[in-house]
Amino acid sequence: xxxxxxxxxKILDLGCGEMLLKNFIQSKDDVDYLGVDNIPxxxxxxxxxxxxxxxxxxxxxxxELIFCLGxxxxxxxxxxxxxxxxxxLRTFYRIIISKSNEHNILFKILxxxxxxxxxxxxxxxxxxxxxKIPFTSKIIHLKYFGDIFATEIIxxxxxx
Numbered sequence: 001x002x003x004x005x006x007x008x009x010k011i012l013d014l015g016c017g018e019m020l021l022k023n024f025i026q027s028k029d030d031v032d033y034l035g036v037d038n039i040p041x042x043x044x045x046x047x048x049x050x051x052x053x054x055x056x057x058x059x060x061x062x063x064e065l066i067f068c069l070g071x072x073x074x075x076x077x078x079x080x081x082x083x084x085x086x087x088x089l090r091t092f093y094r095i096i097i098s099k100s101n102e103h104n105i106l107f108k109i110l111x112x113x114x115x116x117x118x119x120x121x122x123x124x125x126x127x128x129x130x131x132k133i134p135f136t137s138k139i140i141h142l143k144y145f146g147d148i149f150a151t152e153i154i155x156x157x158x159x160x
Contacts, residue, residue: 015071
């Protein structure tokens, strides 16, 4: 997050939940933030309580940075693909997506996580493998063996 240029950016946080991203960026310069979630966590002017797919279909608002943190894993495969299509129609600088790692050894055994084809619509600029330690707030960036042990992957995407 520290590597992103936040200055004068419009940020769209899809599936924002409790708007934790907003709390992180409040100290950044001239950030125009909008959070969208179908659960009414907030009642502020920078929050829209609406299904993300409905929002993307109805509102043509663009943003330089679009975040989908923790959203993908809550959607069925067809909805994931539709989300990618809708996002590809937007004007943006980067999309940052997090999803569970379907290649994780334990996840394979438990059949957790689904592979999603991001390359149809986007170019992967960077991919980070993270290991979240259960019952703690500890997160480890795995540079080696990430495909096997990471619990989550963060994708930085650009338009094709």
